[in-house]
Amino acid sequence: MAVLAGNRVPEGAEPVALAYAGHQFGHFVPQLGDGRAVLLGEVVGRDGLRRDIQLKGSGPTPFSRRGDGRAALGPVLREYIVSEAMAALGVPTTRSLAAVTTGEAVRRETALPGAVLTRVAASHIRVGTFQYFAARGDAEAVRLLADHAIARHYPEAAEAERPHRALLDAVVARQADLVARWLLIGFVHGVMNTDNTSIAGETIDYGPCAFLDAYGLGTVFSSIDHGGRYAYGNQPRIAHWNLARLAECLLPLLAEDEGAALEAAQEALAAFGPRFEAAYIGGLRRKIGLSTEREGDAALAQDLLKSMAENGADFTLTFRRLCDAAAGPEGDAGVRALFAAPAAYDAWA
Structure with a gap:
């Protein structure tokens, strides 16, 4: 319990806060990072799969800026409940292992009870992770990150003639399938920034999310999404836009010639629409x-x-x-x- 509450570091663990950049409502921020989360490490389950264990709300990190690094009980319970509901509905998602109250007050507009969420994920590599290194012109870091993503999530891509193109193809396919599943259950993520887009194809970061009541393509649940950028019906377009940002980061790895790299990226991105439509229409047919x-x-x-x-x-x-x-x-x-x-x-x- 002390580990889940963030009061004790497990033996052998070296907690880290992850750096990433991101487009937030279309505006690029070169450095964001885990402002209130720390990665405890990885575990390999009985199924042989490797998973991240992360604490959210355990205290300040180098990326907290002026925040306290804490989480209020309400958002922690929301992520716990919604992520587990998504898992039960068969939607790829991060999972919630535990929600622990801290007994401390968290200062927001008012004093709120504090809590710590233990999140389990295939990984926490985001589109924004690639953007962080690409924005710094660190091509070698982008390559190492891409190779790690292949080894971790898409080992079949390593056997392809162009492994990094195969990586992009695979991420595009998973995102298309994921967003189709969102629409089929009436889910609105609410904050589809590139830093909230998982390379593993899981739903991650449950902020102002909710499920539709009355059906409407323009439905939003975020109080700051005045333009409807992340509205229910706009989610496929935004997913495609986010994938284009990933493709930009991978361009130097797709081909030596710039023109050939652009062509490869465009071909990969063009596959999103047909893949999404097939998954979505197939799901509607069943519904x-x-x-x-x-x-x-x-x-x-x-x-x-x-x-x-x-x-x-x-x-x-x-x-x-x-x-x-x-x-x-x-x-x-x-x-x-x-x-x-x-x-x-x-x-x-």
């Missing part, structure tokens, strides 16, 4: 109960979503009650009740 694939499936699903948006229908309940609708009229009535104009559902059904 509306289609067991076979037909040409009009995407249009059918989109017609339902359009009607849901126009009628304020609850995202999760609509798809849940569609399961009952197949059983008979009573179940169908349950879906109709979610629409401001039930006839809109009738027209679709």
Whole structure:
């Protein structure tokens, strides 16, 4: 318990705070870093997989700037609950091992109870990690980081003719699949900065996140996202934008010729759209109960979503009650009740 509360360092551990840069709401910040988190180390599970163990809220770090490095109980519990819910829903995510109250007050706008979260992740390598070294012109560090990412997460890329191109391809594919899963469960991350984009393809950093109630592409939950940059329906575009920032960092590794490197990056990024669409439409097909694939499936699903948006229908309940609708009229009535104009559902059904 002392370790989980940040009061004792495990034997053999050398805690570190990780450096990274990032685009925050589109604006580049060359140095961010773990301002209230420390990486205790790595463990290898019985499944042979290597995982990071990180404490969040354990105190100040070299990157805390003027912050206290502490975490309030509310955000700690939010990450614990939401990350475990995401895992249960089959969405790649960091996990929460423990949430421990500290007994100390954390000063924000008011005094709040403090807590420490123990986060477990495939790794904490972010797009912003690559940006940190690229912004400093440290090409060798970028190469070492890329090689480490390949060895840690994408060992098959090491066998490719161009390992670093294979790395970019793999990260693009994982991000496309991840964001498709977000949309399929109505999840809004809320702060998709490049420093919150994991190379491992996991959902990381649960800040102003939430799940949709009424379906709407423009839904945001961050109080500072006035322009809707990270709105529910904009998440695929932002994921692609973040991946383009990763590709910029990797350009010197993709090919010796600058033109060839740009072409390789563009080809890798172009694969995002088709990969995302296939994962998203495939998921929608399952959500509306289609067991076979037909040409009009995407249009059918989109017609339902359009009607849901126009009628304020609850995202999760609509798809849940569609399961009952197949059983008979009573179940169908349950879906109709979610629409401001039930006839809109009738027209679709």
